[in-house]
Amino acid sequence: MRASTGNGDQEQDRDGGGRPRAGRRGPRPAGAATISRVAEAAGVSRATVSRVMNGSPTVSPELVARVRAAAEALDYAPSPAARRLALGRTGTIALIVPDLGNPLFQGVLRGLSQAAGKAGRQLLVAESDEDPEEEVILALEARRNSDGLVLASPRAPAERLCSIGERLAPFVLVYREVPGLGAPSLSIDNAAGVRDLVAHLTGLGHRRLAYLAGPPGSAGNAERLAALRAAAPGLELTVLPCGSMFDDGHAAAPAVVGCGASAVVGFNDMVASGALTGLRELGVGVPEDVSITGFDDIPFARYTTPPLTTVSIPKSELGRQAWERLWALMNGESGGYNVRYQPRLLVRGSTGPAPSR
Amino acid sequence: MRASTGNGDQEQDRDGGGRPRAGRRGPRPAGAATISRVAEAAGVSRATVSRVMNGSPTVSPELVARVRAAAEALDYAPSPAARRLALGRTGTIALIVPDLGNPLFQGVLRGLSQAAGKAGRQLLVAESDEDPEEEVILALEARRNSDGLVLASPRAPAERLCSIGERLAPFVLVYREVPGLGAPSLSIDNAAGVRDLVAHLTGLGHRRLAYLAGPPGSAGNAERLAALRAAAPGLELTVLPCGSMFDDGHAAAPAVVGCGASAVVGFNDMVASGALTGLRELGVGVPEDVSITGFDDIPFARYTTPPLTTVSIPKSELGRQAWERLWALMNGESGGYNVRYQPRLLVRGSTGPAPSR
């Protein structure tokens, strides 16, 4: 025999003595009890053991007790792998995010994890690293190993999502809406958030704004930018390429100074915080010289100096709701309509009156 | 002979005029192709299809082509559930953390997710919510659905872990060492980190320290506190119960002022940041009046005002290493010895000379 089968399993004793079947191959988790052994020990059929383990009411109390005792004695627990195959469900749901380092997705992760955990479901997590095609592959793969999917802020183009939508179902979209797709989506009214921010800033007398743009593939970034353009007909707007992390914002500080804006609208709280620190390092007063706003209200935003004016979005709530929707879909219900959460403006210390020129 | 040969051929309708078989039960994912259908289409046996799908070299090129074509035509992909059962492995690893909202664990999550993803493994995540017994149950459950575990900062008592250690294997411990346990651990030399901090603070003339304590169950907290007590024989140390989140630190600010310490050692960066903001709100100058240090070096620590002096630990590296160790263990190798990472002191702006009384 060629050694091609040597897949890591240590064939302990393949001795010529030939005991019945010492250790066939890998599967056996070291003598774990099987349903057959329990059935034998209790003197009943495998079907009866299965019924007892699943709490079927059609078993006599006496047998229930016997099976329970045998299962206990053998330390038996049904094999999840076998149940998956037999039942056709996994007891697992999956979450795909572009970036696990982003508090936005961490919030969804937490909410989803807790809601799914409470319902006794396990959670598979995968990070697509902002790569659209990778994301599609991960999603398909994850879906095959779960009963349902939550796609957070998917970077894949709408038509690509539609083309695989059927194989992804049931699934829920978070932080994005895709019209043609037959999946409920939970999203943020980015335009409303931006309008609130702009109203706040113009109310303070700001006329020259800079926008620290998020990642190019982000739908949220596109919406926020579009809303900013729409909301600011009489304003002067400079768009600075930036990113989504602290360092991106920090690195953009000189450009902010260079463009002469009196107020900076950050794509999110991280770039805003980074820019805030960067500006102060350059000797720019916040908010005396320049006002700064963020987006998302990450836990940290309250603890910058000065605290960041931002727009709050219910991150964990999205996770919880995503579970609710997914649960409904998995039960064949409708999953409900799309929801757009209204963000809430939080005015803190990083914004102030525009400096009189 | 009994009908035991009924290997997958569906005797479509044996019922009296009933419909073919509308929807037997759950399993069928709406007409997904099975290995039997592919075998039939290609005119070969199921065994051959299996061999082709797994790249076995013992199939003639002609058959390989035929099977490939049939699989392609039917859009066939092997059922992960069936493979799990047949192979006895899941292609999945699991991570248990006490709190998904903590950047410390997010770092491990990221590192692990990326390393496992690169190796084509999926990642199951569960949050124990700081509850020791819950954690044990989650770990056992997660282990049964995966090939290996990473336990981050487990809250469960050492003897409890030892008692279930065998059923958890293979697994790796992160942020904690448990002597009796036969699992490699990747931990931080908390004592060294604390010593560095204390040396730095005493070098600046501080003699009265306050420690913002972490969660009671945390092993890291116990180590840091013990090291602090040991490192400060000539110092006055006040221990303030606190927690691990921003708000905990913020709420502790008045107590800090009350105890008269000139330097605050936070359990981690979050409580330190919270305290920093709280102190400044109370009119206390940092670092002029009070110095503050954190621990962990979360991404945010660089962006507080002033930036936080802290001790850096390689969070993502721990995740990557955890994967390496787990991978070795899953292959029957040793998994290597325990590793204690040496943290690195980062002096930033939140610490300064002790005020002359």
Add this chain to the structure above:
DNA sequence: GGCTTATGAGTAACCAGTTTCTAACATCGG
């Protein structure tokens, strides 16, 4: 008391793969 109905539990057919064994066939050496 015989017939119908309920009930409890066993039999065997699934779920969808993997792998051992075995048999047929081709190749090679003597």
Add this chain to the structure above:
DNA sequence: CCGATGTTAGAAACTGGTTACTCATAAGCC
């Protein structure tokens, strides 16, 4: 030309549960 050896691919036995049938028994009814 025949036996030994080497390949290939199929048959069938697994992986460990679930559940549709089936059947025996007991209870209910007339």
